[in-house]
Amino acid sequence: MGTSNIHIFHTNDLHSHLEQWPKIISLLNEKRKFYEEQGDKVLIFDIGDHADRFHPLTEATMGKANVELMNEVGYDGATIGNNEGITISKQALSNLYNHANFPILVANLFHLSGERPKWVKPYHLIKLSNELTVGVVGLTIPFRPFYKALGWSIEDPFEILPPLVKEVKEQADIVIFLSHLGLNFDEEVANQIAGIDVILGGHTHHVLENGMVINNTIIHQAGKFGRYVGQLSLSFDNNEHQISSYNAQCLVVDSYNPCTDTVETIRRISHTQQAVLDEEIISIEQPLTISWEKPSPFADLLATAIKEWCEGEIGMINSGLILDELLEGPVTKGDLHRVCPHPINPCKVELNGSLLKEIVHHALSEEMIHKKIRGFGFRGKVMGIMVFDGVTYEEKKLTDGLSHVYNIKVNGEKIQHDRVYQVATLDMFTFGHLFPTIAAAKVKQYYMPELLRDLLAWKLKKM
The missing domain is CATH 3.90.780.10 (5'-Nucleotidase, C-terminal domain)
Incomplete structure (x- = not known):
């Protein structure tokens, strides 16, 4: 059985700083190729606020250009931030991820009727091997008055998480929480809710160079505006069914050359959307x-x-x-x-x-x-x-x-x-x-x- 090596890369709070995106693609492509050639597993997640309507391209497409660019990555899952959740209409958000090739994980978002939107999942299971399954949960910051004004119901993370983590833990060896709640909330979650192995955070734009550990929960966050990509490398003991070691770092995006294909994709989308502006x-x-x-x-x-x-x-x-x-x-x-x-x-x-x-x-x-x-x-x-x-x-x-x-x-x-x-x-x-x-x-x-x-x-x- 031995040890499984898993390398998790995560982006958060890009806020449509698309000038960084071609370099992020180069970084992720290089890292994925390197580790997969070694036989290791690679997972990539986004923690929300990828879109921000300050950017003309996001404005012209109501965020759909961001999703098109995200599709290039091969994300294994993403949650939403407040910029996706409350700066566009309910209809626009409901259609935003129509063509996403990755699951959208937002366990605390509902229609006012209490029904969960069809485009979101509370969690996602990823089977990395016969011995190893990863369960991924996502939540976003509950700005209730704003979501309510748009026709959504947004629930308290501390009410949603405990039963959800228990359900996921019964099916997965590792539980990862994609949290657009902010570092203070993440620390509270780690202190109060057992069963979460990793919290990948966002919203508060903290740069946690080496991560932190609270009650055996690893917390990591990688700044803002695409300046960093977070990397969390885990060694999982398949015999003991637990994480035996980890290494966290924030990779400097400006150290990488832009991916020319992505530069061209952004140029193409910008050209086609200019008529809107x-x-x-x-x-x-x-x-x-x-x-x-x-x-x-x-x-x-x-x-x-x-x-x-x-x-x-x-x-x-x-x-x-x-x-x-x-x-x-x-x-x-x-x-x-x-x-x-x-x-x-x-x-x-x-x-x-x-x-x-x-x-x-x-x-x-x-x-x-x-x-x-x-x-x-x-x-x-x-x-x-x-x-x-x-x-x-x-x-x-x-x-x-x-x-x-x-x-x-x-x-x-x-x-x-x-x-x-x-x-x-x-x-x-x-x-x-x-x-x-x-x-x-x-x-x-x-x-x-x-x-x-x-x-x-x-x-x-x-x-």
Whole structure:
């Protein structure tokens, strides 16, 4: 019986950095050939967020170009990330993997009826030899309000996993968990749920150079943006039916030359999809200019659009969302994607006047205007000045160079501290530390699947 050597390669959080993809293909082809010629087993998985609508090719195809490129790899399985799960419509996600040549493993995704979608499996069994079967489970981060708004039900991983792992363990010698939950969740899973041999992680973009072990569970994750491919080599003792040793590493993708065939594939897909981005939405008579440091016509337009779309009393957006101006003349889908590439949805929150006043002061501080932002769906550089529709204020420059904001009014009336206002804004402000007051709001309504550029298109057509 002896020992079986298994080499697991995994990609995570590529976020459509397709410039890395030809090099990733070269790496995987070289490694697969090398180990298979030695008689070892090779498995390859993706842990989600391969697609990101910031890239024009992903935008034009709603992620199908990503799947076409993934088919070149020969993946043994993949799970989805939040970028696949909640930045496209339910119908688009349901059709995304129609032509995938690998199983999609998402054990916690259901229709609102409780039925599992036909295009996903909770787990997959891979028989490597007569002596060795690998069971692979997949789960994604449960952003419930967003999935619900799209017509999905997303379940708690800690409710799904224990019985599922038990079921898989009865059929497999090694259990691998594809986890788009983040490292903190992965550590919790390893501490709380027995029976998982390997967790291949994503979502939080950690680079675990040598992996880690918690309660005999090996955890590995390989960064973001295609900078690394994770490699986890296992020695499995067929007599003892357990992993006897492992070696984890993060392989630097830039050490490999691009695969010329893949470069040509990307060029071909881009050429065929350009017509989608070239579709004209409207022609404008005046340019829409943008400033990140003071109110400007383009930012004002977006603030008005989000207020009207969400039927709020106030529209509130940061000018850093708009990356470039629009010149007079035809405006295409590609133009709107270029100036507003973020996978960010509109939302509406309820805030009393006292909290709203606090937010206005905070948003207009020099620190916030020049704050560099990463994550939360934001694909720009800095926050930029906050622009409002429905809020006015006066501003006085102080001797120390700072500004004092006063005389804040809502739709022409002095702000009332106890009154609740309907504020239309960005979903990214409800996530975390940027505006804790908004994140803590008890009433939030998300508008899905439209992104901010969809609102811009809608508003421009109304002008």
